[in-house]
Structures are given as structure tokens and as C-alpha cells.
């Protein structure tokens with residue numbers, strides 16, 4: 001197999017070997033600073049040192065760096081180094097998923113709406129703030145001190161009353177549209193970023209934590225705008241405070257500082273008190289959530305509750321929560337009434353101060369009745385606006401901690417670059433025509449990744465195609481060692497060698513925990529080997545982007561996962577819609593012995609299978625998974641205990657379907673029941689992270705080693 005290196009080399013690299021030259025020129029244009037991930041420095045003179053430093057910190061990001069030839073002693077070592085342990089290309093600086101750098105480009109797509117929003121904000125605030133002035137003038141005319149006709153002032157007030165709601169509608173609609181669109185894009189991008197993380201990310205975080213990021217954490221960011229566009233909140237509150245203070249100073253330079261300061265300080269104190277009650281509101285909400293969790297758990301596990309006569313226990317748990325909910329509800333009621341009356345107290349204190357100070361000035365003729373009336377109006381405006389602004393600031397604080405949470409989870413983890421590369425390439429084409437994809441595709445990560453890795457990937461990919469190689473070549477695990485990232489001190493595989501012959505069945509047997517499923521995870525590239533390599537027809541698997549490799553491997557597990565869509569959609573899952581016809585689906589279902597049960601379902605192929613396929617039996621789920629694998633038509637098939645959970649009849653049906661599926665494919669079968677693998681072309685016994693024995697059933701029995709004793713233990717009547 002020709003080495004996949006480019007032949008055009010720059011003259012200054014002529015002293016290197018061809019692979020080193022490629023790596024230096026293409027794969028190592030920058031060195032990467034872990035301490036400051038955003039820093040990309042100039043090309044290093046000693047790339048291998050850069051790699052060492054990275055790996056020393058337990059980070060295997062800048063992996064495509066060649067060590068000096070003398071440090072390697074074989075092809076495998078060179079190849080491993082070429083791809084690095086992580087199998088990733090030029091590292092991409094980890095940008096926080098929620099930052100101005102991400103949000104600003106999304107906002108800037110709505111420039112016109114932003115201008116409209118700001119203009120309407122100024123307009124509606126001006127209307128609001130003009131009202132007290134006109135009210136003052138109205139009273140002056142009423143008592144005969146003002147000039148002009150009464151209908152004149154009334155018509156101006158009426159105009160304000162008409163314009164203010166119109167500007168408010170323009171402001172609210174535009175702000176809502178901008179923020180909803182920005183949030184949809186942001187949610188889509190964060191979802192994509194989570195989807196592209198390496199497998200260890202999902203080992204590290206619970207599903208609840210991850211869904212919480214997308215729902216409640218991003219929800220609080222969304223609320224900063226959507227809950228703060230009403231009057232006296234958010235931007236309107238800030239603009240009203242600013243406008244009111246300016247007007248108060250214009251109306252009376254002596255009254256404004258005293259009144260303004262008094263109103264602001266009392267309002268701020270009350271608002272701070274209100275914010276301090278937020279934890280009580282929160283805990284009330286959390287108790288409510290616990291009540292619904294308890295009910296959901298009880299009803300979803302109702303059979304277990306019944307079989308353990310656990311009704312009383314569940315009732316008592318539910319009762320505890322109800323009491324807690326009642327108590328927090330009572331506390332909340334008391335706080336709400338305190339809040340309510342304190343707001344009034346603020347207004348009354350402000351009014352009293354105004355009556356005393358303003359009244360004396362009216363008496364001495366320093367202030368007109370109209371101005372005094374306007375001041376009363378502004379007292380209300382300022383009080384509510386200050387309280388609204390303090391609440392908005394509190395919500396902003398909540399949003400910042402949500403952002404911090406999202407960033408701390410997503411900035412420290414690593415994107416699975418060989419997977420991201422394939423997906424980005426695909427999305428880039430789809431984004432032109434598909435709105436849904438365009439929403440998620442807006443990401444500066446994409447362009448960085450494509451620019452930096454394009455050369456590398458295109459060089460490797462142009463040499464060959466993973467799927468077609470897998471139809472014709474053996475798969476070799478060469479000196480493979482592996483530790484799970486979260487348990488890096490435990491070596492699950494240590495220097496394992498195995499050739500899985502093309503078109504034949506290889507069985508993996510061995511004691512529980514010996515690493516059989518780990519081999520499957522490496523073959524499917526959920527993880528990459530820590531040392532050594534896996535090849536197909538001599539080509540390192542890491543030469544292919546992961547989505548391309550995913551097309552080459554079908555895995556059927558003991559408990560196949562179905563999606564809560566229809567039977568037909570489950571069988572076609574993974575293939576582009578346009579490539580699958582109803583006839584193909586039926587053909588696959590027939591070959592998987594599934595057609596008969598499918599047509600007996602109420603809506604046949606359109607029947608919904610329920611959450612994780614819960615509306616079907618284990619055997620039915622298994623046959624649908626086999627039909628799905630048949631339709632996928634991948635050259636490599638992995639069966640991980642695919643029949644172990646089935647009864648005799650289902651097992652026969654599934655086994656027939658599997659025999660059909662395995663025909664002509666390179667198959668790796670894991671089974672505890674040795675009777676299911678005795679006809680395999682070769683059986684590998686996995687023990688202590690290595691292949692301890694390899695041969696046919698008869699060879700291994702004759703050998704009298706580990707396999708023979710496993711056979712003995714299971715007391716199988718083979719012969």
C-alpha cells in the first residue's frame with residue numbers, strides 16, 4: 001500500500017524522511033499552548049518537544065508531530081506517532097461555547113431588527129416619560145394657570161396613549177424575534193458541540209447534567225431577554241431610569257437630587273430584599289419538581305412497586321414532599337405579601353417626601369402645580385423602573401452563572417475531530433438547502449477545523465476509501481494497548497494482537513471483564529488505542545474520518561436501542577432518507593425474520609415502537625436491529641452477545657437472521673455461550689488484555705488450555 005504522503009515538498013525540508021517532511025509541513029504548522037489555548041504560536045523548531053510537553057500534561061491534542069527517526073524502531077511505532085494516541089489532527093483552540101465571540105456573529109445577522117428595536121425603545125420610553133409632563137400641564141389648564149385650550153392638551157395625551165403601545169409592540173416583537181433566533185442557533189450549536197465530543201465526555205457527565213445545559217441553563221440565558229421586555233424591566237427600565245433622572249433635573253434642580261436619591265435608595269433596598277427571597281421561590285420550584293419526579297418514578301416502576309408491596313413506602317415519600325411543598329408555599333405567601341407591601345411603602349415614602357418638599361416649594365411659588373403633578377408621576381415611574389432594573393441585574397447574574405456552567409463543561413472537553421471533520425464536510429453541503437441544518441451549522445469551529453485539517457484529511461482520504469477496503473482486507477489489531485480515559489491507570493488491553501480475517505467469522509470468548517467489548521469499542525472507534533494501531537487492509541483506521549468508518553461497521557448488541565419512531569424509520573435509521581425505499585425496508589425485514597411480526601402490528605411498518613422500543617419484545621427488537629444492520633450493508637459486522645437474552649424460539653429466529661447477515665462479511669462475534677461460536681472460522685480467547693489462545697474450536701479443545709476449561713465449565717456436549 002502506497003504511503004499517503006504528498007510528494008510536493010518544500011526545499012527546506014529536504015533533509016527529513018518523507019513522512020517527517022509531510023508531518024512537519026502539513027500537520028504541524030503551529031505549536032499549541034495548552035496554558036493559553038487560544039494562543040497559536042509560530043512553527044516550532046523541535047516539534048517532537050511540543051508533543052512531549054502536551055502528552056506530559058496528560059493531554060494528547062497536538063498529536064501529529066513526528067519524533068526523530070532514531071526514537072522509533074518500527075513501522076508501527078512510526079505510524080502510531082503519525083496519528084497520535086487521540087487520532088486527532090491539528091488541535092483546535094477550545095473557544096467557550098457561550099461568549100461574545102459566538103453570540104455577536106449571531107446577533108449581527110439581525111442588524112436591521114436591532115436598529116428597529118433600539119429606535120422603538122427610545123420612542124416608547126419618550127412617550128412614557130412625556131406623559132407626566134402633559135398630565136401636569138393638563139392640571140395647570142384645569143385650575144386656570146395654564147395656557148392653550150383643554151382639547152389641545154387632551155389630544156396630545158391621546159396621541160401619546162396611541163403611540164406608546166404601537167412602539168412597544170414594535171420593540172417587543174423585534175427583540176423577541178432577534179433573541180429567539182439567536183437562542184435557537186446557540187442551542188443548535190451547543191447540541192452539535194455536545195454531539196461531537198469524544199466518548200469519554202459521556203462517561204464523565206450524566207445525561208441529566210447534559211440535558212440541563214440545553215434546557216434550564218440556556219433557558220436562563222433566554223429569559224434575560226424574553227422575561228425582561230415588559231415595561232419596568234430590562235432595557236426599558238434602564239432607559240426609563242436614565243430619562244426620568246434627566247427630566248427631574250430639568251424640572252427642578254433643587255428637588256431632583258433629594259427626591260431622586262431618596263427614591264432610588266429606598267427602591268434599591270426593597271429590590272435587594274426581594275432578590276434575597278429568590279432562594280425561597282427556587283426551593284418551592286424544586287420541591288414541585290421533586291413531586292413530579294416521585295410521581296413519574298412511582299408510575300414508571302409500578303410493577304416493581306406492586307411486587308414489593310411498596311405502595312405505602314411510595315405514599316410516605318410522596319407525603320413528605322407534599323409537606324415540604326406546603327411549608328415552602330406558606331413561607332412564599334408571607335414573603336409575597338411582604339414584597340407587595342414594601343413596594344407600596346417605597347411609593348408612599350417617596351410621595352410623602354414629595355408632598356413635604358414639593359408642597360413647601362409650591363407654597364413659596366418656586367414650583368408650579370403642574371410641575372409638582374409631573375413629579376408625582378415620575379415618582380411611580382422611577383420606583384418601579386429601579387426595582388425592575390435590580391431584578392434584571394439579578395437575572396443577569398443567574399444567566400452568567402449558567403453560562404459559566406455551560407462553558408466549564410464544554411470548554412475543557414475535547415471535540416472528536418475525526419468525527420467532526422466528516423460531519424462538518426457533510427453539513428457544509430446540506431446547509432445550502434436545509435434550514436434546520438443551516439441553523440446548527442453556523443459555527444466558527446467548522447471553518448477553523450476545515451482550514452486546519454483539510455490538507456491532512458484530504459491527503460489521507462484521497463489514497464483510499466475505508467468501506468471498500470473493509471470489503472477486501474483483513475482487520476489487524478497490532479500491539480494494541482488501551483486504558484479508558486476515566487481510568488487511565490488501568491490497562492484493559494496490553495499489547496493485544498489479532499487478525500480478523502476478511503469475510504470470515506472470528507469469535508471472541510473469555511472471562512467477564514477481560515476486554516472483549518473494549519475491542520468492539522476500539523473497532524467501532526468510540527475510543528482510539530492508547531498504543532499500537534488497528535488497520536484495515538494495512539491502512540490505519542485513523543486515516544478515515546469517523547463518519548466514513550461508521551459506514552463500514554455494524555454493531556448488534558445484546559440490548560439494541562431503538563428510537564421512539566416507527567418500525568420502518570427504525571430499520572432505515574442511519575441511511576439518508578432519499579436512499580431508502582419501502583421495498584428495501586421490507587426486504588431487510590424479511591431477511592431478518594421480522595416481516596411477519598411487523599405486519600401483525602396495528603399499523604404495520606408505521607407502528608410506533610415506544611421509548612427505546614419498549615412496546616416490542618426483546619426478540620422483536622433484536623430482529624429489527626438485524627434488519628437495520630442488513631439495510632446498512634456494512635462490510636464489518638460485530639455481534640456482541642446478540643442472542644444471549646432471548647428464549648429458544650426467538651433465538652432460533654434471530655440466529656437464522658444473523659447467519660443471513662454474516663454471509664460474506666467480516667464478522668466478530670462475542671458470546672459467553674460457547675455453543676453459539678463453535679462453528680466460527682477462528683476463536684480468540686481474551687485474557688488479561690491479550691489474546692491467550694487462537695484457533696478453531698477443535699484445535700483449542702485439543703490444546704487443553706483456557707478455552708478447553710471454559711468448555712468444560714459450561715459442560716457442553718460438543719461431540
Ligand SMILES: Nc1ncnc2c1ncn2[C@@H]1O[C@H](COP(=O)(O)OP(=O)(O)OP(=O)(O)O)[C@@H](O)[C@H]1O
Nearest residue numbers: 203484486487492511512513514515516517518519
Ligand atoms: N467506559 C468505561 N470506563 C472505564 N472502565 C471501563 C469502561 N467500560 C468498561 N470498563 C472496564 O474495562 C474492563 C473490560 O470491560 P469489557 O466490557 O471490555 O469486558 P468484557 O470482556 O466485555 O466483559 P463482559 O463479558 O462481562 O461483557 C472492565 O474492567 C470494565 O470495568
